[in-house]
Structure formats: C-alpha cells, structure tokens
Amino acid sequence: MRPDIDRYCELKSPIHSWDPRLKILTLAILAFSISSVSRITTAIGCLIISLCILSLTRIPFSFSLKRLAAVTTFVGPFFIVMPLTIRTQPGDTIYFFSHLRFIEINARGLLLAGMVYIKAVSIVLLVVPMFGTNRFDISIKALEHLKVPNSIVQMILFSYRYIFVFLAELKRMSLAMKVRKFAPSTNLHTLKTYGNFLGTLLVRSFERAEDVYQAMLSRGYTGTLKTRFEYRTKFADMVKSTLIFAAILGIIYFDRFFKGL
C-alpha cells in the first residue's frame, strides 16, 4: 500500500471545503471522545457517525478499507485473547467446549473485544476525512496553526516525502542482495547481512538528509517553512464544527448518563 493519503484531496465535498485547522481540531476531539466510550451501543453510534462523515467526503470506501486491514491485523487477536483471559465476574456468561472444559470463553470478553474493534475502526475511519481531504502539506501546516512546533511539522512533512525514496532504496538494496543469491536463514551470516543492510540504510538516510538540507539552504531556507496557503474560517466551517461538537456531546451524554439500552 502506497502511503499517499491525500490521493482524493481534489474532490469536492463539505468535508473537503472545511477549514483544515477546524477540521483537524474538531475531528481529533471527536476521535478522543470515541476512544472514551464504555458502552457497545455508544460505540456502534460512533461508528455510524464516522461512516456518515466518511461518506460525506465522497472518497471511495475501498480506500479506507485498506486502512481498516491494518487495524484488523492489530485488534483482531483481541477476539481470541480477551474472551480467554478476562477475569470472570458474577453474572458473566461462560461457554465451554464439552471435551476441553478447562478452556473458558467469557462472553463479556468477546463483547469487550468487539467494542475495542468498533472504537478502533471508528477512529481510523476519521483519519481519511481528517488528512485525506486536503493536500497533505496543507493539513500538516494546519497543525502549525494549532500550535504544534514548526520543527515537528517539518519532520512530519519530510518523513512523508522521503518515505517513497527510502522504500525505493530499500527495494534496490534488497534486490542487490537477492541477485547475489542471498537466502535468509537462521544463522550468523543472515544476522550479519541484515545488520549491514540496516546500517547502510541508516548511513544513506543520513547522507540524504544532509543533501536535502544543503539543497534547501541553497534556495534560501532559513529554518522555517513558508507557505502561501491562506487558511480562512468561514461561517459554514463553524456550522460544521458545531454539528460535530453537538454529536460529541450526544456521545458523552448517551454513554455516561442515558439509562436505557
């Protein structure tokens, strides 16, 4: 998967036209509030909100699905571990296998894993509206307006730009190993080879960083990245943020104070 999150930044939608600063701030608060919910019904509500926001972007759902694959790889094992390891409490429903009675499957653990998964999916789905609806550099520069230090903003921007170069470098080096009949196995030679591989990559990265810095200096760079993009907050942006904040309040109320369901 290529890490080009802003592939669909040229589309037109209410999320695309939202001021990047307000958008990132509002959706980040929404993400935090999703992470704090403790009821599965609220988590499902959050998932619906995330899906609604995502559908408003008009970005193909398959694009976000790729990101969900990564979440599933990470959170998927919870569905095995949690039902087996969660401490049993009075009133819990326990399932047994008839011949393997020492294995207890706690239904509450399964429910908890489900809630973690739904929350993770809801948050990951928000990443695309947050960073995929503007050019990546504009989104990241918006972070600077939200008081993230300039040096961190620059580091994110350059990391994003050079991921592609390092991936190409990695590919070239690994091909160079393959054409010389390198076959990894469990021995000292393999460890040594991988050590050299990583060392060389590190040295090349350092050299590349030096070259880039010199190229920047030669074009008048003095330590701050300047941009001509004008961030403007319109009335419509405020309305969009207000709607999301209303949803956040709804989530908190439903999760903490609502007695039904």
Place this chain on the structure above:
Amino acid sequence: MKEKSPIKEKSPIITIKNLHFTYPDGTAALRGIDLTIMEGESIALVGKNGSGKSTLIKHINGIYQPEEGEITVDGLPVTRENLQKIRALVGMVFQDPDSQLFCSTLYDDVAFGPINMDVEDGLVEQRVKNALDKMGLLDLMNRPPHDLSFGQRKRAAMATVLSMQPKIMIFDEPTSNLDPKNEAVMTEILSSLPVTMILISHDLPILYQTCQKVIILNNGRIDQILSMQDFISDITLLRENGLDFTFRCDECCHDPKHHQFLHENL
C-alpha cells in the same frame, strides 16, 4: 548543436582568491583556488572524482564557508550576512533530483525558492508557471515529485532554481542517468539559458555544446584553464579527467558539422 555566440566578456561575476578548505575528517579538499569568472560565461568544471569540484561550487553558494581565502559574487563577499542575497544570485542544481525536490507537490517545490526570497504572491505564481513551462512540466505542477519519472525529476530540479531567476547557475552532473532523449532535452535547455553557468559533468558532448571554457581541478588545485576547443583536442587530458565520448557521440550529436569537428580533432 547550436551556434555559439561570441563571448561578450563583461565584468567579473565570481572572484575567488586563495580559497582553502579542509573537511572535519582532515581531508584537504581545496588548496589555494584563484579564479575569476566573467558575467555570461559558461564554464565546464572537470576533474577526477575527489578533485574538489563539488566542494568548490558549494562555496560559491555559501553552503560551505572558506577556511581561508575569500569569494565575491557580483561584488558581494560570501559571508554569513550576505547569504540570502548570494543564494538569490546563485542557483544550484544538485546531482540527485530527489535531494532537490522535498515538497509535496511540484508547484510547492518550484515556489520554495521565490517564497524564501520574499517575492510577491502574484509574481511567485507567474515565476513558477514560467519555469515549469520552460521545462515542459506545467501539466504536472500539482503532482507529487515522487510520481514523476527520473527525467522529469531532473527537469523539475532545474525548474526549482530557474524560478529564483538567478544570475549564476551551477549544475552538478545535469545529465547523469538520463536516457539519450532526455539528455538531448536537457542539453537544449542548458544551451538556451541566458545566465552565467558552471557545469560539472563527465559528459563531454553536453560540456562541448554548452561551455566555452574549461577549468580542470586536480587534487584541490586548478590544474589548467583552457578553451573548450583546446580541451577536446587533447585526448590525453580528456582521458585523465574521465571524459571520453567517442562512442556516445554518435548517439547524441545530430549536427554533422559538430561531428566532423570532433572527429577531426581526435
């Protein structure tokens, strides 16, 4: 090959006096360089690997500060106080375009220099579009640099400097790793640039087509300064400096007069 117009030598634009530089690891890269380059000249800077070519050009742009000696560019001494002015005067195109293209879109990369020079907003856009148009990349201005082909990235790197409208342009191996078609495009562009030019290359046809004068560096010193005609007539000198074109010449030179000249001289 384009007919070279007679050199109209004007005032000195780069003056280097007794320049010495040693790297932190103790390698003496430059040992007493004295050089004057006139406005409008196109200079080929040649020499073996490690002879000090790249170190010298980095001094002209103020990336390295001299250990001893002095450099003036268009009357301005290359000192920390003048760095911004010097960098607006001297544009530098690095060998690897991936080092030169660090922004998210081609437009931003080309605008990076003018923005740093505090050029007015409207003018920045105009300069960017002109530079990209000259390089034949206008249609690609919203694309990220990593999506471009190597040849396009090489031209894009040149556009990033052209948009700064420098008086002096320095190119480090502008045609390295290019296919003959892209190389011909690059040569055409280089020979049409109305600036003072310093070219580092091991590609003799491009040096021949763009430069009038050759400076040979050897072990951190200037070995010889001679005209291009004298240089290409001396095959020993060519080979000593890693330049030999007898085979490549057939591929990339289309001017029969040029061919005849080269063969007569070798």
